[in-house]
Amino acid sequence: MRTVLFVIAVLSTAGCTRMSLDHHLNNAYRAYNEGECEQVMLELSQAERKSRSRSYLQPEISLLRGQCLERQNLYVDAAQTYRFIVTRFPGSEYAYRAHARLDTLQQLGHYSSAEPARPSPAKP
Numbered sequence: 001m002r003t004v005l006f007v008i009a010v011l012s013t014a015g016c017t018r019m020s021l022d023h024h025l026n027n028a029y030r031a032y033n034e035g036e037c038e039q040v041m042l043e044l045s046q047a048e049r050k051s052r053s054r055s056y057l058q059p060e061i062s063l064l065r066g067q068c069l070e071r072q073n074l075y076v077d078a079a080q081t082y083r084f085i086v087t088r089f090p091g092s093e094y095a096y097r098a099h100a101r102l103d104t105l106q107q108l109g110h111y112s113s114a115e116p117a118r119p120s121p122a123k124p
Helices: 002-033 037-050 055-071 075-088 093-107
Strands: none
Touching: 002 037, 002 055, 037 055, 055 075, 055 093, 075 093
Protein backbone atom coordinates (compact mmCIF):
# COMPACT_ATOMS: atom_id res chain seq x y z
CA MET A 1 0.00 0.00 0.00
CA ARG A 2 2.81 2.41 0.86
CA THR A 3 4.51 1.63 -2.40
CA VAL A 4 1.37 2.43 -4.37
CA LEU A 5 0.93 5.74 -2.53
CA PHE A 6 4.58 6.61 -3.14
CA VAL A 7 4.28 5.89 -6.86
CA ILE A 8 1.10 7.98 -7.09
CA ALA A 9 2.79 10.85 -5.26
CA VAL A 10 5.80 10.77 -7.59
CA LEU A 11 3.65 10.66 -10.71
CA SER A 12 1.43 13.50 -9.55
CA THR A 13 4.47 15.64 -8.74
CA ALA A 14 5.82 15.15 -12.27
CA GLY A 15 2.49 16.26 -13.70
CA CYS A 16 2.39 19.30 -11.44
CA THR A 17 5.85 20.31 -12.58
CA ARG A 18 4.76 20.18 -16.23
CA MET A 19 1.61 22.17 -15.46
CA SER A 20 3.67 24.76 -13.59
CA LEU A 21 6.13 24.97 -16.49
CA ASP A 22 3.30 25.49 -18.97
CA HIS A 23 1.78 28.11 -16.67
CA HIS A 24 5.03 30.13 -16.58
CA LEU A 25 5.52 29.83 -20.34
CA ASN A 26 1.94 30.93 -21.01
CA ASN A 27 2.38 33.87 -18.62
CA ALA A 28 5.59 34.84 -20.43
CA TYR A 29 3.81 34.94 -23.80
CA ARG A 30 0.93 36.90 -22.28
CA ALA A 31 3.33 39.44 -20.74
CA TYR A 32 5.22 39.72 -24.06
CA ASN A 33 1.98 40.52 -25.88
CA GLU A 34 1.30 43.22 -23.29
CA GLY A 35 4.84 44.65 -23.67
CA GLU A 36 5.94 43.84 -20.11
CA CYS A 37 9.46 42.55 -20.70
CA GLU A 38 10.44 42.52 -17.02
CA GLN A 39 7.59 40.12 -16.33
CA VAL A 40 8.57 38.05 -19.38
CA MET A 41 12.11 37.63 -18.07
CA LEU A 42 10.82 36.60 -14.63
CA GLU A 43 8.40 34.04 -16.07
CA LEU A 44 11.06 32.65 -18.43
CA SER A 45 13.51 32.25 -15.56
CA GLN A 46 10.92 30.32 -13.60
CA ALA A 47 10.07 28.19 -16.64
CA GLU A 48 13.78 27.42 -17.18
CA ARG A 49 14.14 26.21 -13.62
CA LYS A 50 11.22 23.84 -14.13
CA SER A 51 12.40 22.63 -17.56
CA ARG A 52 15.93 21.45 -16.76
CA SER A 53 14.99 17.87 -17.60
CA ARG A 54 13.16 18.98 -20.75
CA SER A 55 15.94 20.43 -22.93
CA TYR A 56 13.64 20.48 -25.96
CA LEU A 57 11.94 23.57 -24.46
CA GLN A 58 15.15 25.59 -24.19
CA PRO A 59 15.11 26.97 -27.76
CA GLU A 60 11.54 28.25 -27.36
CA ILE A 61 12.40 29.91 -24.06
CA SER A 62 15.56 31.43 -25.53
CA LEU A 63 13.79 32.75 -28.63
CA LEU A 64 11.18 34.56 -26.54
CA ARG A 65 13.98 35.94 -24.35
CA GLY A 66 15.78 37.23 -27.46
CA GLN A 67 12.65 38.89 -28.78
CA CYS A 68 12.13 40.65 -25.48
CA LEU A 69 15.75 41.79 -25.44
CA GLU A 70 15.19 43.27 -28.90
CA ARG A 71 12.09 45.06 -27.66
CA GLN A 72 14.26 46.62 -24.92
CA ASN A 73 16.81 47.74 -27.57
CA LEU A 74 19.43 45.32 -26.21
CA TYR A 75 20.40 44.17 -29.69
CA VAL A 76 23.80 42.70 -28.85
CA ASP A 77 22.30 40.54 -26.11
CA ALA A 78 19.45 39.49 -28.40
CA ALA A 79 21.92 38.56 -31.16
CA GLN A 80 23.98 36.47 -28.71
CA THR A 81 20.81 34.69 -27.61
CA TYR A 82 19.88 33.96 -31.22
CA ARG A 83 23.40 32.73 -31.98
CA PHE A 84 23.13 30.39 -28.97
CA ILE A 85 19.95 28.88 -30.42
CA VAL A 86 21.45 28.46 -33.89
CA THR A 87 24.61 26.86 -32.49
CA ARG A 88 23.06 24.65 -29.84
CA PHE A 89 19.84 23.57 -31.61
CA PRO A 90 20.71 23.80 -35.34
CA GLY A 91 17.95 21.49 -36.58
CA SER A 92 15.06 23.04 -34.70
CA GLU A 93 12.34 25.35 -35.95
CA TYR A 94 13.60 27.89 -33.43
CA ALA A 95 17.07 27.90 -35.01
CA TYR A 96 15.45 28.83 -38.31
CA ARG A 97 13.50 31.62 -36.62
CA ALA A 98 16.59 32.80 -34.71
CA HIS A 99 18.57 32.93 -37.96
CA ALA A 100 15.80 35.04 -39.49
CA ARG A 101 15.94 37.42 -36.50
CA LEU A 102 19.73 37.71 -36.91
CA ASP A 103 19.24 38.57 -40.60
CA THR A 104 16.67 41.21 -39.67
CA LEU A 105 18.95 42.73 -37.02
CA GLN A 106 21.76 42.84 -39.57
CA GLN A 107 19.58 44.56 -42.19
CA LEU A 108 18.51 47.14 -39.61
CA GLY A 109 22.16 47.80 -38.72
CA HIS A 110 21.92 46.45 -35.17
CA TYR A 111 24.10 43.40 -35.71
CA SER A 112 27.23 42.61 -37.66
CA SER A 113 27.85 39.02 -38.64
CA ALA A 114 31.61 39.62 -38.51
CA GLU A 115 33.69 37.29 -36.41
CA PRO A 116 33.22 38.09 -32.69
CA ALA A 117 36.12 39.44 -30.66
CA ARG A 118 38.39 36.77 -29.22
CA PRO A 119 40.09 37.08 -25.84
CA SER A 120 43.86 37.01 -25.79
CA PRO A 121 46.22 36.66 -22.84
CA ALA A 122 47.78 39.77 -21.39
CA LYS A 123 51.37 40.44 -22.40
CA PRO A 124 53.83 40.88 -19.55
